[in-house]
Amino acid sequence: MNDDNKIAQEDCHEDKLGSGVLTLTKKKIVFDKTHGRILDLSKKFGETLIDSKLDNVIKVWKEGILMKKICVQIKINDKIDTYKFGVFNNTKWLNILQKALNEQNQ
Numbered sequence: 001m002n003d004d005n006k007i008a009q010e011d012c013h014e015d016k017l018g019s020g021v022l023t024l025t026k027k028k029i030v031f032d033k034t035h036g037r038i039l040d041l042s043k044k045f046g047e048t049l050i051d052s053k054l055d056n057v058i059k060v061w062k063e064g065i066l067m068k069k070i071c072v073q074i075k076i077n078d079k080i081d082t083y084k085f086g087v088f089n090n091t092k093w094l095n096i097l098q099k100a101l102n103e104q105n106q
Contacts, residue, residue: 004022004025004026004027004028005025005068006023006025007024007025007026007096007100008022008023008024008092008096009021009022009023009024010013010022010087010088010093011034012085012086012087013085013086014031014049014083014084015069015083015084017033017049017083017085018032019033019034019036020032020033020034020046020049021034021045022070022085022087022099024093024096024100026100026103026104027053027054027104028051028052028053028054029050029052029054029057029058029072029074029097030048030050030051030052030094031048031049031050031083031085032045032046032047032048032049032055033045033046033047033048033049034046048084050074052074052076053061054101054104055104056074056075056099057071057072057073057074057077057097057101058070058073058074058075058080059071059099060073060094060098060101061071062091062093062094063084063090063092064089064090065088067087068086068087068088068090069084069085069086069087069090070084070085070087070090070093070094070097071083071084071085072085072097098105
């Protein structure tokens with residue numbers, strides 16, 4: 001049995017990175033860049049821009065009323081980056097991220 005099951009996934013837009021797919025598993029958070037063509041309604045995965053263990057997540061919070069975002073601070077080595085993902089339901093994402101982080105820390 002795979003102990004890194006997918007918990008949530010959503011097409012979204014990150015402020016600096018652009019369009020992509022945000023994925024949360026039991027062990028990590030991943031953001032894959034996507035490229036789409038309106039002409040044939042196709043969407044293709046590009047490179048993985050974020051692939052971080054949940055151990056590296058320092059803080060999560062939500063922002064916005066109209067433009068709902070889930071915000072994640074990630075520390076890799078000595079660098080801290082903040083990412084803001086435009087998602088459909090930022091409260092849902094905040095809850096599942098906090099739950100995954102709590103389970104990771106137990």
